[in-house]
Amino acid sequence: MTDILREVGMIARALDSISNIEFKEYDLTKGQYLYLVRVCEHPGIIQEKLAEMIKVDRTTAARAVQKLELSGFVEKREDEHNLKIKKLFPTAKGQQLYPFIQREHHHSEQVALSGLTEEEGATLLALLQRVRSNVEKDWEFVKKGNKRQY
Numbered sequence: 508m509t510d511i512l513r514e515v516g517m518i519a520r521a522l523d524s525i526s527n528i529e530f531k532e533y534d535l536t537k538g539q540y541l542y543l544v545r546v547c548e549h550p551g552i553i554q555e556k557l558a559e560m561i562k563v564d565r566t567t568a569a570r571a572v573q574k575l576e577l578s579g580f581v582e583k584r585e586d587e588h589n590l591k592i593k594k595l596f597p598t599a600k601g602q603q604l605y606p607f608i609q610r611e612h613h614h615s616e617q618v619a620l621s622g623l624t625e626e627e628g629a630t631l632l633a634l635l636q637r638v639r640s641n642v643e644k645d646w647e648f649v650k651k652g653n654k655r656q657y
Contacts, residue, residue: 511638515635515638522615525615526540526611526615529611530611533604534578535578535604536574539571539574539575539580540608542557542571542572542581543575543580543581543597543601543608544609546575546581546601547597547605550595550596551595551596552595553593554572554595562643564650575601578600579598579600580598580604581596581597581601583595
């Protein structure tokens with residue numbers, strides 16, 4: 508079972524590279540599409556929740572959001588009840604690109620799962636969700652400054 512995470516990593520990096528190449532013509536670079544998709548799916552999300560969803564630190568999320576803002580894909584708006592809170596919303600430009608990103612995702616998923624039965628796809632999804640859940644526990648633990656015992 509030692510090669511499972513290598514395989515998952517290679518798949519993730521390959522798909523990320525493909526997306527970065529295909530989205531470059533839209534001025535989306537280095538995984539920014541992930542942030543844009545989550546903002547489109549969750550308009551009004553705060554940056555901290557966005558970072559948690561994508562499993563990155565706050566600084567990484569802040570840089571990505573700032574680039575998306577500068578490129579005109581997202582905008583920050585103040586919360587009407589708490590002026591300290593800034594909510595993220597897709598702009599018209601971001602909303603216009605969202606269907607293209609979804610089509611690319613759907614195509615990549617079809618390619619990745621080709622040759623698998625519907626049942627095998629469902630089993631794979633369930634297993635990967637369990638693996639993600641296991642990893643999230645470690646991620647939360649380490650994120651709080653703790654050290655894992657090897």
